[in-house]
Amino acid sequence: MVSLIFQAPWYHIILEVILLIWVIWLLRKKKKSESTKIVLTKDEEEEIIKAWKPQPLVEDDPSAEEPYYSSLWTTVEGRPGKYLQVEGVKYLNMATHNYLGFVDEESMIDEAESCIRKYGVGSCGPRGFYGTFDVHIKLEEAIAEFMNLEETALYSYGFATIASAIPSYAKNGDIVFADELVNFSIQKGLQASRSTIKYFKHNDCEDLERLLDEQLKQDLKNPKKAKTQKRFCVVEGIYAKTGAMCPLVGINQLCLKHKVRLFVDESISFGVLGDTGRGITEHLGVPVKDLDFISGTMEYAFASYGGFVVGSSYVVDHQRISGLGYCFSASLPPMLAGAGLHALNLIRENPSYITELQDNCRYLHKVLSKLNGFHLDGHELSPLKFISLIQSTGSRQIDHKILDSIILFVKDNYQIALTQPALLENEEYRLPPACIRLSVNRLLTKEEMESVAHALQSASLLFELYETES
Amino acid sequence: MDYNSGFCGSDCVINRNRTLVNGYCKSPKGQNGTSKASGVSNLQTGFNHHYDLTNGHSFGPNGRALGTRSPKNAIQKRLQKNGSKKKTSLTEVQHLVPVTYDSFYKDENGKPIPRKRKPKSSVNESFEQCSLLDALYTYLCYSFLVIVGYVNDLLRPRDSTEKFRSGYTTLYASFESFYTRHVYRRVRNLWNIPVASVPGEYITLVDRVTQDNGWTFEFTGKFNECINLGSYNYLGFAENSGACSQAAILACKQNGIATCVSRLELGTAAYHHELEQLVARFVGTEDAITCGMGFATNTLNIPSILCKGCLVISDEKNHASIILGLRLSGATIRVFKHNNMISLEKRLREGIINGQPRTHLPWKKVFIVCEGVYSMEGSIARLPEIIELKKKYGAYIYLDEAHSIGAIGENGRGAVDYFGLNPSDIDILMGTFTKSFGSAGGYIAGSYELIEMLRHRSHANYYGTAMASPIARQIIASMKIIMGEDGTDDGIKRVSRLKHNSRYFRQKLMQMGFIVYGNEDSPVVPVALYMPSKITYVISEMIKRGVATVGVGFPATPLVQGRARFCISASHTKEMLDKALGIMDEIGNHIWIKGSKLPLKSTEEIVYEVSDAEEDLANEVD
DSSP states (O other): OHHHHHHSOHHHHHHHHHHHHHHHHHHHHHHHHHHTSOOOOHHHHHHHHHHOOOOOSSOSOGGGGOOTTTTTOOOEESOOSSEEEETTEEEEEOSSOOTTOGGGOHHHHHHHHHHHHHHOSOOOSBIIIIIOBHHHHHHHHHHHHHTTOSEEEEESOHHHHHHHHHHHHOOTTOEEEEETTOOHHHHHHHHHHTOEEEEEOTTOHHHHHHHHHHHHHHHHHOHHHHHHOOEEEEEESBOTTTOOBOOHHHHHHHHHHTTOEEEEEOTTTTTTSSSSSOOHHHHHTOOGGGSSEEEEESSSTTOSOOEEEEEOHHHHHHHHHHOHHHHSSBOOOHHHHHHHHHHHHHHHHOHHHHHHHHHHHHHHHHHHHTOSSEEEESOTTOSEEEEEESSOOSOHHHHHHHHHHHHHHHHHHHOEEOBOOOOOTTTOSSOOOSEEEEEOOTTOOHHHHHHHHHHHHHHHHHTTOSOOOO | OOOOBSOOOOOOSOOTTHHHHHTOOSOOGGGHHHHHHHHHHOTTOOBEEEBOSSSSOBOOOOHHHHHHSOHHHHHHHHHHHHHOGGGOOHHHHHHOOOOOOOOOOBOTTSOBOOOOSOOOOEEEEEOOOOOHHHHHHHHHHHHHHHHHHHHHHHHSOOSOOOSSOTTSOOSSOHHHHHHIIIIIHHHGGGSSOOBOSOOSSEEEEEEEEOSSTTSOOEEEEEEEEEEEOSSOOTTSOOOSSSHHHHHHHHHHHHHOSOOOSBIIIIIOBHHHHHHHHHHHHHHTOSEEEEESOHHHHHHHHHHHHOOTTOEEEEETTOOHHHHHHHHHHTOEEEEEOTTOHHHHHHHHHHHHHHOSTTTOOOOSOEEEEEESBOTTTOOBOOHHHHHHHHHHHTOEEEEEOTTTTTTSSTTSOHHHHHTTOOGGGSSEEEEESSSTTSSOOEEEEEOHHHHHHHHHHOHHHHHSBOOOHHHHHHHHHHHHHHHTTTSSSHHHHHHHHHHHHHHHHHHHHHHHTOOBOEETTOSEEEEEOOSHHHHHHHHHHHHHTTEEOEEEOTTTSOGGGOEEEEEOOTTOOHHHHHHHHHHHHHHHHHHTOOOOOSSOOOOSOOOOOOOSHHHHHHHHHO
């Protein structure tokens, strides 16, 4: 070892010595810079701790900003089906998302009951740890088969579905293009993904194209980054906040052209659109294989609980290990999975349910579009109709109050239950105008829909929402 | 307040006020400095902290002194205590400091429920370190799997590639997919096993086989009936007959299955109010709010409570839902070592002294976020000390009782009840109904103002679909049973049976020499196995012999902390537990997993206690 040093050439030794000196210098320099850091004495620390006063847990009184919906309806009694009962009075239900009328379907209750008798109520575990029941697997297979796709991942709560699905693919550094009026669940998913989010104008393909072209220019500048960066586009089939239908054909073409992966949330449109209820892809004739996944909820048309993500095995299987709401949550109670499966079977066996619902959607759209004093939003096939004041007062709060008075008037005089959509106005990315949301039920008759329109018309007369000729 | 940590041995027998009895009353003050330093450096050393609730100061025993006390001796003492209560000597009684028997829980008429027993005053937990040899073997095992995986990839093109997506960026990171293909796939048959029955004390597993090494499965049409040590059915309310499921069926008929709408848009029904009031009374707070999914209770409510400019000191083993909720809230998150009070205090001090990053502005609020029972570690949060720290530094506590509500405490009311603390000292109490209540969903309980604020701002209240009526009715029915408001003592029996079952099972495993993690009273009993091959062997062998249990390995745990986890239920009988223990014993001898080096080698038979009656009497003498 020692002899080796002597054998080495002299310049080598000099270099080594210089290196050694440099290392020591570096180490000492680091120490020096550390010492410049302010070191507090114990007493000073205590002083700071004493001086710090936390804000109260609840800073302000939220009831001061009394929301617009709180006082209108108290608790709902009985079964919230086509009619719902509040304080002993029966109202025609135009508020809940019971599109196919499955809340009133007795066979759903029977199915749930038989599931409780077999499995009990809760699942008592996440999917990985004895929380996968045979009925979950049956439901997953049935949805995949129904959508003509390979695999389904079943979530235990509608909200958690796409909110967990997006961040399992989109990560920090990726880019997500999303419609500016996507629902809150998607917004939370985007936030959790920590990706760069680029919102395009509501249902505006040209705006999306503009964003994609901009991105293309950036990619040409930095092709290395572009190679590793994932791109996604998130849209809804029918928008929960506006009732508008997504121009999926155009968006799909843009996505294919720019190699952007496309996620479609069909919370509203699943079981509603298309000849057999397969959703927007069936309605617009978009091949399902062009999309990366379709997500949906069973809490609306299916009148059960939970959500699902359906797509190719390559895509969906990944969620079983990385979807937070899938892995770390208790699985869907088997009785609710059983009810969901039964609802799916009902749709498959009775395609007429879908056409009946669509007829009702069209009819309600027709009667509502004739109203004076209101502006109607939403596609004619959408089960959600949004009516807002034709002339806004300019203040959202006052608009809400006027709409509330209309709801109250319709409630008292026509026994119709309406609601404004509950939105966290400070947290939403974009807000639709203040509006009343009407949802269509397959079981509604034409007369009932006419009576709703009539009630709203007389309300608008009463509140002088438009200028009459006299 | 002083902290005493160190290797105290893992005394499996509950030693309520034993330290006082044995005469190590007060810790010498000079020790504090040294014990603090050792506590920081030891991440998962066993803690043994003895705490008195009335005086607000603690009695820290000398860790070494406790360690030397032989467990055998402790068991003998315990047996003596049970056998002849009158032996409690006068001197012991004199040493005892009066302990509050206050109960913070009220019955239907608003009268306080008398507390029968002294609240828990010490935390007895153990986390035995992985030995060097075991760690080495484990690393070897994983690296072997990885090497085989790479060779596999080289020799054979990938088995799963994406269709219709040529030219796109790969959807997920290559290591993630590599790990799934080569490591997870090999053990996949032991997870996600389909169940075809109620997840009660027995569980029926659907038999399946794989012809292609875990890529796909086929059902054989056969079923395996196993003792269920895998489900979180702590109080045994996963039942398909009886009062709870009857209530759920009735609710289906009356209120339908679904509400189809969120709480604020005509989704609120009478049973929601009933449930919320009951929960508030159960956990001893002013008010409560419920949510349709346990996971979402955390992720959708935390962002309304916390905001940017808040500091969160979060336990490193906190559940994914809490972490996600905190991330969504925009608050600054700092992590403290699992259940380590010294680390927590250090983080609190650092945080308050330095203020917000860059600007050094003072924090708006500081939160301590922890869980009651940690589902993977089997440990119980050191709440008395956390409350002490909270008061000292002006922080707020967010306690997730997902696994502790119903499962621990004299009245089955969670970690707060376990330590006999005042629920109002915990600012935000969160819990789920999935586990002990055999249902679904979660709650947040706290002061009127807090809950009122959440009703106005919670994401779940605005966008989450309201809880289904059968789900709510199951919770109401089971909670009333636990509270004894069904007119029987079934609930309290379940609570005490769970306690005895958990202790019996844990003590037996420790006696056999297994490395058991966690608190003596926790119904979650993790057994360290370390190597992925051993985990798979134990789980598959247990299932083969009729015991269903759960194995957890990397990435759910650190690489060298792979484990099997048993979840004890009140519905297990001694025979079932004995059968599982017998099998575990055989397997343990076969593959050498009884590696515990703790000084606990008692040959005496561990007694399966039948009721709490004897203990009550013993306490009355105290």
